[in-house]
Amino acid sequence: MDTLFVSLAVILAGGLSALLLSRQFIIMKLATIATVSVGCFIGLSSAFPRLFDSSSAAEVTWDWLHIFTLSFRVDSISTFFLIPIFIISPIALIYSFHYMENKEKAGRAAVNYFFYAVLVASMALVVASANIVTFALAWELMSLSSYFLVVYDYQIKANRKAGYFYFIFAQGGAMFLFTAFAVIFHHTGSFDFNLISQIPDRVKLLVFILAFIGFGSKAGIFPLHIWLPYAHPAAPSHVSAIMSGVMIKMGIYGIIRIYLLLDAPTPVIGQIVLITGVITGVLGVVYALAKQDIKKLLAYSSVENIGIILIGLGIGMIGVTEKNQAMAFFGFAGAFMHVFNHSIFKSLLFMGAGAVLHKTGTKNINQLGGLMKRMPTTGKTFLAGSVAISGLPPFSGFIGEFLIYYGGFQGIYLHKISFILSILAIISLAVIGGLATATFTKVVGLAFLGEPRTEMAANATEAGISMRLIMVLLAITCLVIGILPEPFVRLAFLGIADIHFLNSYDPASFMVIIRNISMTAVLFLAVFAAISLFRKILYIKKEIGSSPTWGCGFTQGTVRMQYTGTSYAAEMIDFYRPFVPVKSMYSGIHKIFPGTTTYETGVEDVAEKNFQKGLVKPLLLLMAKLRWIQHGNIQLYIAYIILAIVVLLVAL
């Protein structure tokens, strides 16, 4: 436990060193990256052995301000979530070395590094917290530090709006969370997490729903995901990588933690989580398909993956209430596995998108194309990440989804509602998989393949060495997990070891299946290698011609004739129309000599639209009526304060 705090101190020291060294740009970057990496390494070396140590969890408590106790506790679940924090954080930071190249913004880069370090430390504190006060403090620290990371480019208006969105959702979520904590405190009279299970059963569901909304707004469940597609494109790419890869998983951690602490017997919780997961997953991926901005698309794809994780958790929770150990075990294990995998390939993809943005100046798919030849390393690693995130073997994404499928199939023997929900889970996983394939073939096929659609794409050059190095490393990791999943699956199994219901389940028989999966992946690669060799032989001494693409007789082809991201997705979007409204704007032709006509088309987020209509507008109307309270008279403000204190003193 002490090593964990040492590592956090080192990480924070790294952040501070950035502020102190902000005049020396290169040295500042190197020092921060080195220090934070060392800190993360220490943290990892303290967390890793704990997974294999089945003895009781480590605990520490401190008094703070003589009133509150800060207490920390690290069990297997916390440890499992610490691993991506300590792995992805330094990796994204190393990537940033060549990403943050603008010397003139040295001061801002230093501030960015400082808040980055604070974010890493606060995430570690979130998963290590063991009482309400500690958790709330760490949670707020995490939300605030990430807010400052999002508004890095604050001169751009859209980015300020993005930051504002994020802030509202982070604090709105926190409001629900604190309400849940207040209800708990009302019943237990203590801040301790361990006493939460003692609150009466009828309150448990309410507490869970409140906390689920709170954590969900951080994780990005539908319809509380609206901030993701704003915040991720606004933030620098290493920040998007860590936020999407790691930080939104803190919401998942919170859901798991509150579920385990509540220990509620009602089956409704599992059903809510599963159905939310299905909605989040399917709609997330459909919106991802509809977006043309790579980073927005990746943000929606994060929503989709949160959906997959929630489906896994939902299966696990239903398994617990149905007393089906296998179902519960694989549901939870699959969710954990997917948390781990997603942190890797989503970081990889955000980094790839960042490299593209850095070198071309645009992230709009319809303006890119042909980057595979101009940025080969970025292109190949992005391809690997895309296969992985589509859940296709022999890459890592498949392993987590397979575990969830396996858990879902265990539920097929159940009756009534659990049976229907298991079917729903499996079918929606299949549909999500298919749509994810469509989404990522779109990104790779249209941004990286074909011909460049604009000058910007045509003049792109390969990204800097630190960026390439990290992307290659992550891409190889995706492949390794896909081919040799056994140690990683064991890691997920160790992660769920502290879920009591699953203690007695022995997954030995499943390990055979995992070995077979690994065998199949190897077999496929062997077949693939053999066929490639066969193809090589066929082409020995053959005439290889080269000519433009066959235009079906049309000889005046231009790059603008290529299929675009919009046209690629149009048919599929149309199919999901009620949920994915397409909005187009046409200026029309007026007068005898018409001016420039414009046509714009895009997809509206149905959740955002309804929030606007149902919540924001009425709220603004109400607030406008109450504006007289804010009159700018200091004396009266002081009077308000005194009045408030008096009322509180009298009332309590």
Add this chain to the structure above:
Amino acid sequence: MESILSFCIAVCIAPFLAAIIQKVKAYFAGKQGPPLFINYYTMIKLFRKGSVYSTSTSFVFKLGPVVAFSTSLMMLLFFPMAGIAPVFSFHGDVIILFYLMGLGRFFTILAALDTASPFEGMGAAREAFFSTLAEATVFGILILFFRLTGSLSFGEFFSGNHAITIMGAHGALLLLVIVALFIVLLTENSRVPVDDPATHLELTMIHEVMILDHSGPDLALIELGSFFKLLFYSAFITRLLYPFQFENVFINALVFYAIVMLVYVVIGVVESITARYKMNMVPKFILTSFALVFFVTILTMEFIQ
């Protein structure tokens, strides 16, 4: 040994079977049609040729055919042809196999987009769309079979105590499954009424338009891969149709392949007597198969307690 032999036979016979469809279509059109060994001749011809590559393409274009061919080959390695155990089999293999097929599709789509051709982009978009719908049906069938047999493997579906046969207690349910699977077959193998494999140009197609720019051995690999895929789906339907097992392996294999041929003939007849649907009808057609499977699965709630 037996398994490997059976696998080799399947690989060798697949191009021959595909020619049956052409023969049936020729018969309906009142023509003589190509010889039954036409596909072998085509393969040999293509293997002998060189290739022309578009200047727009990258290495992904060359990767497409190899990946697609390898994944189709994997399907045959795991499927029990003619009642003989497959070369490889384990609990859970169906999931990874259908996902491998997805991998093949992923790279076929990418290869099509790599050419920068608007036609091929169009084909790619349709392929991506229709396969997401067909995937739902396939997993619906897997759910049903898991409920009936408790296994997740092609090898186990058709052997052991709970083997799926049309003569069994749930035979009636299987009839609907067969229809659904046939629809998936038509979709995934780009047959009429979803797609038209005969028109080698223009905008009417899905799969064929995606491979417009492939030539020589690359094209041969794609064609061979699609023969294997068609054989896999037909064999799947055949295993559901045919309930008996003979003692003699050879008679078994003979009857099995006779029924497979029958399936091919049916495909040919369907192609001859129906026209291709308008594109906006295709999703409805595919969803019909899903509705059938879902209905059957709901029915099992009462049958199996």
